[in-house]
Amino acid sequence: MQRPALLTLAALSTTGLAHAQSTTKLSPPPSIHNTEPIAMNDVIIIGGSFAGLAAALQLGRARRKVTVLDTGLPRNRFAGHSHGLLGHDHKPPLDILAEARQQLARYPTIRLVNARADSVSGAIDHFSVRTGEGESLEARRVILSYGVADQMPDVPGFAERWGKSVVPCPYCDGFEVAGQHWGLVWSGPQSHQSARLFHDWTNKLTVFADGHEIPPEIKADLARRTIPVVVGRIIEIAHQKGHITTVNLDTRRNVAVDILFAHPRTKPSASLHESLGLATQATPGGIALEVNERRQTSLPGIYAAGDLTTPQLPSVTQASSQGAMAGIFAQQSMLA
Ligand SMILES: Cc1cc2nc3c(=O)[nH]c(=O)nc-3n(C[C@H](O)[C@H](O)[C@H](O)COP(=O)(O)OP(=O)(O)OC[C@H]3O[C@@H](n4cnc5c(N)ncnc54)[C@H](O)[C@@H]3O)c2cc1C
Numbered sequence: 001m002q003r004p005a006l007l008t009l010a011a012l013s014t015t016g017l018a019h020a021q022s023t024t025k026l027s028p029p030p031s032i033h034n035t036e037p038i039a040m041n042d043v044i045i046i047g048g049s050f051a052g053l054a055a056a057l058q059l060g061r062a063r064r065k066v067t068v069l070d071t072g073l074p075r076n077r078f079a080g081h082s083h084g085l086l087g088h089d090h091k092p093p094l095d096i097l098a099e100a101r102q103q104l105a106r107y108p109t110i111r112l113v114n115a116r117a118d119s120v121s122g123a124i125d126h127f128s129v130r131t132g133e134g135e136s137l138e139a140r141r142v143i144l145s146y147g148v149a150d151q152m153p154d155v156p157g158f159a160e161r162w163g164k165s166v167v168p169c170p171y172c173d174g175f176e177v178a179g180q181h182w183g184l185v186w187s188g189p190q191s192h193q194s195a196r197l198f199h200d201w202t203n204k205l206t207v208f209a210d211g212h213e214i215p216p217e218i219k220a221d222l223a224r225r226t227i228p229v230v231v232g233r234i235i236e237i238a239h240q241k242g243h244i245t246t247v248n249l250d251t252r253r254n255v256a257v258d259i260l261f262a263h264p265r266t267k268p269s270a271s272l273h274e275s276l277g278l279a280t281q282a283t284p285g286g287i288a289l290e291v292n293e294r295r296q297t298s299l300p301g302i303y304a305a306g307d308l309t310t311p312q313l314p315s316v317t318q319a320s321s322q323g324a325m326a327g328i329f330a331q332q333s334m335l336a
Contacts, residue, residue, distance in 0.1 A: 043140070043330050047144065051326070055143050057104060075307060083175070120272050123300075157239065165239060165259055182202050182205045185234065185263070187285075232250050233249065244257070277298075305323040
C-alpha cells in the first residue's frame, strides 16, 4: 500500500512536476524533498514502538521520507493492559501499537519494515544503516528509539510473573490493586522514594531487603511509616490462586503479597550507540543516552527518544512525546 505511493513520488521526480500536474489530479503537490533520488531517506528510525512511531507520524505529516525498522518487541509486551496514555487507557499495549501502525499507513512517505538494524555508519547528511537481512539503507538523519530490556534476575518465577503480578511502576499498575498488600524489592537507596510514593495507593507495604544493607536512617524512616522490612534473599516467586504472590526467601520464610514491585536493571536493546561512540550517562537502573534540548545525541544528525534516553519514570506518554519531538527536530534540521 505504501510502496506504490512511494513509486508515484519517484515517478513525479523523473517525469517532471508540471507534466504530472497537467495529466493527473494531485492534491497537494509533493514538496521539493520528495523529488530527491528515492534511494535516500530523510530519516531512518530504529525501533518502531511508541517513540519511533510517534517520530514517524510527525515526519510523515511533514511529507519527509522515513523508513522505520522494528523487531516487534516493545518493553511492555508482557503487560495485559497499558495505563496512563490519554485516549488509550486500559488497552492492551500491542493493540495501541497496531492501531498506530494502521494510522501511519495513510502517509505515503512512511515505510514500516520488520527488520533489525545491525549497524549505523557515516555522518550527518549521509548515514548508512545495515539491516539483519543485509539490506543497506541511506538517510540524512537517524533516530534511535530501540528502547531498553529489563534484565530479569535469576530467580525462579520472576520472569514468568513479570508484567502480571511482578511489576515496575505504580502509575502503570497501582490503581487496580490500590489498598491491597504490596511488596517492594529493595534495589538501592532509590527504593526509599518508591516506599514513600506507594503510600498514595496503599498503607499495607512490605519491603524485601533481598540481600541489601538498608542504611539505618532509611530503616528508621520505614519503621516510622510502619513499613516492615523482611531480610533475606529472594529465592523464588510463587503464584497462588487469584492475585496472591508468595515471596520465598533463603531464610525459609515465605511472605504473601498481592502484588510485587521490582526494578531490575535495564540494558539498551541494541548496542548501536556503543559502536557510534555516543555519550551516555550512568544511572542506578542502567545507562541512558545523552541528548540535548533538541533530542540530538552527541553525534550530529543522530537523535534519540523513548526509554533509551529516560532513566526516570519511563512511560508510553513520555516515549511518544519525545519521539514526536525527535521527529520534528530532525525535520527542522534539514530545512533548506
Ligand atoms: C511490565 C511493564 C509494564 C508497563 N506498563 C506501562 C503502562 O501501563 N503505561 C505506560 O505508560 N508505560 C508502561 N510501561 C513502560 C513502557 O513500556 C515504556 O516506557 C515504552 O514501551 C517505551 O517506549 P519506547 O518506544 O521507548 O521503547 P519500546 O516500547 O521498548 O520499543 C523499542 C522497539 O525497538 C525495537 N528494537 C530493538 N532493537 C532494535 C533494532 N536493533 N532494530 C530495530 N528495532 C529494534 C523493539 O523490538 C521495540 O519494538 C511498562 C513497562 C513494563 C516493563
